Amino acid sequence: MSEYKVPKVLPTTVVGSYPKFPIAKKALKLKEKGQISDEEFEKMIKEAIRMAVEDQIKAGVDIISDGEQRREDMEVYFAERMDGFVVGNKPEDWVRIFDNVHYRKPIVVGKIAWKEPMTLTDWKYATEFSQGRPVKAIITGPYTMADWAFDDYYGDKKQLIIDLAKALHKELKVLYEAGARYLQVDEPALSTHPYKEDIEIAKEALAIVFQGMSDAKKIVHICHGRVEKLFPDILDYPVDQFDLEFVNNNFELLPVLKEYDYAGSGKELGYGVIDIHSKKVESKEFIKDAIHKVLEFMPPEKVYVKPDCGLKILGDRDIAFQKMKVMVEATKEVRKELGYEE
Numbered sequence: 519m520s521e522y523k524v525p526k527v528l529p530t531t532v533v534g535s536y537p538k539f540p541i542a543k544k545a546l547k548l549k550e551k552g553q554i555s556d557e558e559f560e561k562m563i564k565e566a567i568r569m570a571v572e573d574q575i576k577a578g579v580d581i582i583s584d585g586e587q588r589r590e591d592m593e594v595y596f597a598e599r600m601d602g603f604v605v606g607n608k609p610e611d612w613v614r615i616f617d618n619v620h621y622r623k624p625i626v627v628g629k630i631a632w633k634e635p636m637t638l639t640d641w642k643y644a645t646e647f648s649q650g651r652p653v654k655a656i657i658t659g660p661y662t663m664a665d666w667a668f669d670d671y672y673g674d675k676k677q678l679i680i681d682l683a684k685a686l687h688k689e690l691k692v693l694y695e696a697g698a699r700y701l702q703v704d705e706p707a708l709s710t711h712p713y714k715e716d717i718e719i720a721k722e723a724l725a726i727v728f729q730g731m732s733d734a735k736k737i738v739h740i741c742h743g744r745v746e747k748l749f750p751d752i753l754d755y756p757v758d759q760f761d762l763e764f765v766n767n768n769f770e771l772l773p774v775l776k777e778y779d780y781a782g783s784g785k786e787l788g789y790g791v792i793d794i795h796s797k798k799v800e801s802k803e804f805i806k807d808a809i810h811k812v813l814e815f816m817p818p819e820k821v822y823v824k825p826d827c828g829l830k831i832l833g834d835r836d837i838a839f840q841k842m843k844v845m846v847e848a849t850k851e852v853r854k855e856l857g858y859e860e
């Protein structure tokens with residue numbers, strides 16, 4: 519594999535999901551109906567992953583993802599593959615999380631346990647033709663897995679979260695042992711419960727999930743809610759980077775980070791500069807301006823430029839691609855302005 523040099527300042531990345539390619543949608547639908555062989559299903563999903571990887575490389579993104587083409591969504595995908603959950607498939611099993619995003623709410627009916635790798639195949643496959651670019655390993659976090667399920671077994675949120683953390687640790691460990699060094703745990707539900715107790719439980723859970731992976735980048739993605747309320751409490755989380763949204767809150771999170779001396783915490787920042795709720799492609803000037811805003815208090819070595827959240831929600835491959843492309847172009851110009859050669 520050729521060596522790819524991730525820029526030392528302002529590397530670009532993605533949160534993870536990419537609009538589903540028609541071939542992936544078709545494969546998932548056929549599988550649900552039991553009308554496809556395992557071989558055919560694998561072939562179609564891999565084709566979609568390959569295209570997602572190629573788009574990211576073509577756009578020039580430094581640290582990429584597999585596009586999460588196999589995942590129906592970020593909750594059910596994992597629940598269906600662990601012990602302890604059942605996931606219904608009747609109309610009444612569908613609930614809304616936000617916007618027009620619906621999913622089947624899993625029910626916890628027994629002790630949670632990891633069974634076998636859930637994301638390794640796709641991470642490995644994406645890595646095969648990432649042209650040396652690092653591929654982020656991305657899983658849904660224990661807090662969110664618990665929050666978006668019905669608990670019919672534990673009757674104790676913390677115990678459920680801790681068992682989920684132990685199970686998800688095994689998943690992350692498999693990825694780490696396979697060579698993944700950018701490890702991201704998605705915790706969008708945390709910002710909807712920005713309370714001391716929840717923040718503490720999530721912290722304990724993340725320490726379990728990331729245990730023993732000290733030479734990897736440990737990243738937590740949080741979005742959708744009152745992220746500002748999590749500060750300053752989350753600053754002592756055992757992670758290297760918070761991956762956050764900024765366009766969606768009109769950059770109102772910036773003064774919060776400044777106030778709580780985010781830079782002083784030594785943590786890196788995944789900095790969202792692309793709106794994933796709008797199909798309008800950002801201008802280069804908008805993105806450059808956004809980057810300059812964060813550089814007022816963050817060193818460029820600690821800032822990762824990326825969209826607010828997963829690009830899947832855009833539902834349109836061309837727009838997602840254009841957005842990544844302009845993000846990379848704008849970032850390259852800022853790097854140059856700062857005196858860093860390509």
Ligand SMILES: [Zn+2]
Nearest residue numbers: 706741827828
């Ligand atoms: Zn998100």
